[in-house]
Amino acid sequence: MPIRPATPEDAGAIAAIYNDAIASTTAVMYHTAQPVALWHGKLAAERSPRHPFLVTADDAAGVVGFAKLDAFDPRCGYDDIADLAVYIHAEHRGRGVGRALMRALIDAGRDAGLHSVLARITADNAASIWLHESLGFQHVGTYRALGHKFGQRHDVSEYQLVLG
Template identity: 40%
Template sequence: MLSEHADEVLAIFRAGIEGGNATFETAVPSWAGFSAGKLPGHRFVARDAGRVLGWVALSPTSTRAVYRGVVELSVYVHPGAQGRGVGRALLGAVIDSSERAGLWTLRAGIFPENTASLRLHEAFGFRRVGVHERVGRHDFGGQSRWRDVVLLERRSAVV
């Protein structure tokens, strides 16, 4: 994922916001703000015919040294590319990069209504470790409601 992909990556993020089941975010950040929170070497796009179909990135969960191998995963697929293996390719790439870098735990937080994302993560060895019930209010579609978040993690078998 490079700055040349910014417009398409942010458009896919916007689609996730507008879909209502991908994030608590309500506005698309600037590229600089978006990119600053993502780890170099662990951010990828999937492309077909030069068009970005999806992206994945890892973000640190803490600045404390003890958690240096624990990261949060985000994966987004363009609505028109869903169901075509894009998410699988992206998760495979970022898991490979994470293990080469010595990262031992990948975490994800997913709305329970996002069943496709839950199934995708579980297919790659993520396990449900809990649910944050009513963890945040989600302002979406002119309404505000409490949302649960399913917590998943994948522990490396090699690190």
């Protein structure tokens, strides 16, 4: 399925995918749905080549997943480090969409001169850990009981992919 840069018109579909992950997974530590306007604002803002925001979409299914790189930290000494996020519609998981999006995102980040891509993954997220490790991310540590959701505290692991 084609991968392309996200546009403000994708905000509704992206919000729906993200809000479903909020409601049903520990992947994201929000407890309540986030508004479409928040995504619209992010997508309307100019993004640097180091911070691509990609979707997988076609005319039949619409947007089935998204992945993005964001600045890790505003201090200039970290300006070539990015945080990665990837979310696939529940009905389209397990079909290679996440892997293809991450590959495209990592290639774009490498081409734009990033040194490293970081990912923080809730320790019970086996699919995400497998996917990141299979793309070369290395486990650099685990924060104990860092997040709380669904009445429990959750360990969160830090992963790094060195590009440069």
